Amino acid sequence: MPISESMVQDIVQEVMAKMQIADAPTGKHGVFKDMNDAIEAAKKSQQIVKKMSMDQREKIITCIRKKIKENAEVLARMGVDETGMGNVGDKILKHHLVADKTPGTEDITTTAWSGDRGLTLIEMGPFGVIGAITPCTNPSETVLCNTMGMLAGGNTVVFNPHPAAVKTSIYAINLLNEASLEAGGPDNIAVTVEKPTLETSNIMMKHKDIPLIAATGGPGVVTAVLSSGKRGIGAGAGNPPAVVDETADIRKAAQDIVNGCTFDNNLPCIAEKEVVAVSSVVDELMHYMLTENDCYLASKEEQDKLTSVVLAGGKLNRKCVGRDAKTLLSMIGVNAPANTRCIIFEGPKEHPLITTELMMPILGIVRAKDFDDAVEQAVWLEHGNRHSAHIHSKNVDNITKYAKAIDTAILVKNGPSYSALGFGGEGFCTFTIASRTGEGLTSASTFTKRRRCVMTDSLCIR
Numbered sequence: 273m274p275i276s277e278s279m280v281q282d283i284v285q286e287v288m289a290k291m292q293i294a295d296a297p298t299g300k301h302g303v304f305k306d307m308n309d310a311i312e313a314a315k316k317s318q319q320i321v322k323k324m325s326m327d328q329r330e331k332i333i334t335c336i337r338k339k340i341k342e343n344a345e346v347l348a349r350m351g352v353d354e355t356g357m358g359n360v361g362d363k364i365l366k367h368h369l370v371a372d373k374t375p376g377t378e379d380i381t382t383t384a385w386s387g388d389r390g391l392t393l394i395e396m397g398p399f400g401v402i403g404a405i406t407p408c409t410n411p412s413e414t415v416l417c418n419t420m421g422m423l424a425g426g427n428t429v430v431f432n433p434h435p436a437a438v439k440t441s442i443y444a445i446n447l448l449n450e451a452s453l454e455a456g457g458p459d460n461i462a463v464t465v466e467k468p469t470l471e472t473s474n475i476m477m478k479h480k481d482i483p484l485i486a487a488t489g490g491p492g493v494v495t496a497v498l499s500s501g502k503r504g505i506g507a508g509a510g511n512p513p514a515v516v517d518e519t520a521d522i523r524k525a526a527q528d529i530v531n532g533c534t535f536d537n538n539l540p541c542i543a544e545k546e547v548v549a550v551s552s553v554v555d556e557l558m559h560y561m562l563t564e565n566d567c568y569l570a571s572k573e574e575q576d577k578l579t580s581v582v583l584a585g586g587k588l589n590r591k592c593v594g595r596d597a598k599t600l601l602s603m604i605g606v607n608a609p610a611n612t613r614c615i616i617f618e619g620p621k622e623h624p625l626i627t628t629e630l631m632m633p634i635l636g637i638v639r640a641k642d643f644d645d646a647v648e649q650a651v652w653l654e655h656g657n658r659h660s661a662h663i664h665s666k667n668v669d670n671i672t673k674y675a676k677a678i679d680t681a682i683l684v685k686n687g688p689s690y691s692a693l694g695f696g697g698e699g700f701c702t703f704t705i706a707s708r709t710g711e712g713l714t715s716a717s718t719f720t721k722r723r724r725c726v727m728t729d730s731l732c733i734r
């Protein structure tokens with residue numbers, strides 16, 4: 273068929289539209305060539321923010337929520353286009369979650385004691401300019417969520433985002449500053465550099481005007497931040513196991529686990545990365561995963577092929593991270609049905625696809641001889657990250673035993689992992705879960721200093 277001029281124009285327009293998303297504005301708000309200049313700008317802006325009333329800060333946060341909602345789809349598409357990871361639909365949901373459920377200034381509370389000797393308050397004050405290092409797995413979600421909490425606490429923030437997600441992160445930083453300006457606040461409440469590198473990260477970590485650093489990422493960055501000599505909030509890696517015992521609603525457990533595991537192609541650090549089930553329920557659980565939840569059962573040969581692709585040379589292949597199940601299967605020559613959501617198989621806990629935090633919808637199922645054995649294997653698989661773990665059980669003694677043994681920041685019972693982020697569960701949202709340093713799910717109050725204000729012998733009117 274001859275190609276007409278209008279067909280060519282259509283193709284050109286489509287390519288241009290894609291390029292516009294890929295090359296979306298690096299913008300003027302909050303983006304600097306030099307890290308020192310970025311920090312200086314954030315410092316000036318913090319001088320303004322710290323004098324603002326709580327009401328003024330909240331107005332900016334309200335405007336940020338609006339901007340996130342308006343731009344949820346653009347941000348989701350940019351994230352997927354730039355990183356090649358995750359899926360647009362789930363990323364849109366994640367942005368709405370950030371907009372709706374990230375705490376603002378209501379998280380900044382006061383503790384008071386009053387009595388015969390006067391009035392004493394504990395108030396939460398800002399640190400100043402906070403340094404934040406963010407991952408490529410939830411790039412804009414983390415930038416937006418961190419800034420909302422940090423600003424509510426009276427801080428401004430300088431980001432060193434993952435280089436693989438710099439355009440998306442910069443787009444989010446632009447939005448944050450536009451929201452601030454629109455709500456009558458200063459520019460540069462959140463700043464970054466055009467080209468974030470390990471060098472710019474080091475400048476930020478060592479800078480005299482950065483008293484606190486929040487690191488969200490794998491073990492390398494958390495260790496680097498905790499070795500910096502500064503106070504650090506370490507939100508590190510996980511490998512969350514989902515335990516299933518014989519009292520669980522097995523059909524629902526299969527559905528919850530697959531839903532949690534496949535959300536944004538398994539990118540969230542809290543997502544189910546493997547299952548440990550007592551022997552008597554393994555077959556039923558896998559039956560429901562296969563018949564009702566669009567899973568694909570990988571043969572031994574396919575597991576070996578997947579291992580050699582996903583963990584090529586013993587290292588996690590970044591080209592596989594955040595890819596969907598069908599794409600992963602196509603990488604080993606399997607043409608799976610279009611609706612395939614998750615690759616499952618049964619294997620020992622030492623299987624490389626089970627013991628490694630893969631961040632893709634491959635779910636190994638480990639058989640345990642009884643509940644105690646399940647707990648022991650799950651604790652081993654969590655690798656002491658103390659990050660997230662999940663359980664499907666109606667036996668409260670079992671749940672309690674598991675919770676104490678695994679000792680994680682998050683433990684979801686009888687639901688998909690994402691309910692821990694307030695998505696189909698109670699509670700607020702965050703994309704920085706301080707597993708290593710123990711603050712757990714971070715919010716505005718995490719980014720504040722506690723100050724004791726004492727008035728002696730007056731202001732008590734009881």
Ligand code: NAD
Nearest residue numbers: 406407408433434489490493496507508509510541704705
């Ligand atoms: P990553 O560790 O490769 O990168 C995270 C950030 O750290 C990036 O900005 C990167 O440039 C920077 N970085 C890496 N090594 C560094 C070093 N030595 N010094 C300074 N900066 C350094 O992680 P990723 O692939 O972007 O994200 C996935 C990882 O992050 C997973 O392990 C996941 O579990 C974890 N994660 C944890 C949380 C949490 O809240 N605990 C949230 C999201 C992701």
